[in-house]
Amino acid sequence: MSDISIQAVTKRFPNGFEALKGIHVAIKPGSFTIILGPSGAGKSTLLRLMNGLETPTSGSVHIGGEVVNGKQLRRIRSKVAMVFQQFNLIDRLSVVTNVLTGRLAHRSWVGSVFYLFRNEDMGIAQEALSRVALTDKAWNRADKLSGGQQQRVGIARALAQRPKIILADEPVASLDPVSSEEIMTLLRDICDRDGITVVVNLHQVELARRFADRIIGMNSGKIVFDGSPAQMTQTALHTIYQREGIENDNSLDMALAYA
């Protein structure tokens, strides 16, 4: 149920910007994949297609054989967790409550609307928190934590979903090198121990080399590299990171498309 299949996907935004041009990707269950590329390459868009936060203009996105939209969207999302660059926690609420939002799609929702959770869910949340080593901060307000700690809460939330897939959209871009190391190690560990499929967006080449099983290099909406870190030579890196002159610089378009 946890293989990701993206076929012939093109994504064009309302302002005309084409973020993805005819992409084909198949991701195997249990793998650790890193998508590498410069800003504006389409990494975020590609990742967000996988849990339905973006929809393709043409082509299809399947997870475990099911199309990512429509009635099954919520069910698919409950099994596909996301970790964000800006953490996207609910600032006012406690760390525990933030982690518990990972359980929202799993049980009957009547209780959750009143902030009531089953003991079982609390247990899962505690487990997730101890996995990211934040048990002592459990009752703190989410915005009172450091960047690295907040991202760990984000991962705990993802873990609380008991997901088959974890998508991480530039999870370390807002963090210092030490915290970045922590987070990447944590994600790798989760993949290895729990067999969860992990797909991470990064622009830091070194981290990609060290942590990935498979690197997908993107540039200007196309896949320009697909292989193991060993296969990623300097030439390959150039292809990924080249800019074809100022005329084709679409980072401005990208920023506008997401405005």
Add this chain to the structure above:
Amino acid sequence: MTTVLTWRWPTPSGRLPLPLVGSVLALLLTLWLTAPIVEVDFVRLFASGGKMLAFAGQMFVTPDWAYVPQLLAKMLETMEMTVLATAIAVVISIPLGVLAARNATPHVVVYRLSRDLLSLMRALPELVWALVFVSAVGLGPLPGVMALAFVTVGFMGKFFAESIEVVDHKAVEGVRAHGAGWLQVRLFAMLPQALPDFVGTVMYILDHNLRAAAILGLVGAGGIGYDLVMSMRLFQYERLLLIALAIYLVVTALDRASDSFRRRILNGIKQ
């Protein structure tokens, strides 16, 4: 195992925090105690649902088209009262606002007095002042305009003062450093910066005053209010329908106009 034990709140104790529970209970208690005072009676409410529907049904009659000219005249009067009262209030509120702004006032005592004066001016609702002014100068739109302007100064003066208090003091220091006089500092450094907020405030108050002006006629202070109440009392539903519709249309039109004005012009001034 009872159901109570399988659910809990996300707090260390599993229960809701005491202050939250306390305030909610206090509120519910106050509501329950005041229910008889307000004569809240859900039975009566549901029973009157039928009466409301019957009333609504009665509203669907042929409108009294002959009344339209008078309706238009009265609506125009209402709008004129709104504009005039707001304009008068703007003229008075700008200097008063300067006096009531901590960074622009000539003296702390003046500041305190101005703030208290503004507070008193807006303390009573417009209708109360309208009652008083009608008693003083007679019926017609004059007492209405006076009452509206008076209360508006209270609100506008306060908002203006607050806008002046948050201007960038560096620009003010710059002008002062060039030897500008007391009045010049305020005219050239403070007021221009507060201008976008002023405009926003005036728009919001125009909106509010139109609704207020529509009611003042109730006590004889001009506008559509008098016709409104009379048509209800005399069960003239053919007129009431037109009046309600006219008020709704004008208020909504002003609403949309001020929204789009705010978006276009204010973005221009703010750059």
Add this chain to the structure above:
Amino acid sequence: MTLLKPKLVASLSKTLPPRPRSPVPVWLALTLALLWMIVYDLELSFETLAYGLADMGEYFSRYGKPDFTDLSRYVHLMGITLATALWGTVFALVVAFFLAPLAARNFAPNVVIYRIARELLNFMRAMPDLLLALIFVTALGLGPLPGALALGVHTAGFLGKFFAESLERVDKGVCDGVASTGANFAQMVMYAGWPSILREASGNVLYILDRNVRMASVLGLVGAGGIGLALHDTLRLFEYGQSAALILVILATILLIDYASAWLRKRLD
């Protein structure tokens, strides 16, 4: 596209370019003309105003001796007024709580519901509460209940609009975060919505409560209970002493509520 190098040669012209025409004088002139027309149309003469102002001093002196003999009745009436305002505000809060998420573009389940909810809130705001009070008095009879209902319906429109606008300003990232877990509409609203706007929302509720206390004190004029009717009667009968007392009671209450809500606002921060 090559970068243009700025020309650093001195300009040949020694005078400034012509100053752009400012629209301000035109608008000012138009406004003044409009105001003059209004004064004319409303038949406001400076004569009556001058006479009025001259008389004003004498007139206001009649209020100089407030007559507090009926004070207990006044306080009782003020109590009714306050209770009416409270019930109206709570009613408005409940209605706005359910309508506002539907009227927020980023939370509404679909565009149709969004449009309908917005229009409904606009309608509730546009009807003056006095008109609503009149209607409810016809349906429910005299007393404070129609007043509370009228206040509730009218301010539900305001509160709903304030809430909806706050909800629309919630950080998209936070909404994405909750949505990505598979939350449904109600969960999105309760977790990404209300916690994010709690501070603004409570400020809005206090503002509306304040406003409702003022309105409640005049609703009595249409038979909807409270102190308004008493003031109307005393003024009609030229009982200045009692009117003064009534006005002072209303004034004192409103100032008290003002202080209380300012205090509450500080504590909630």
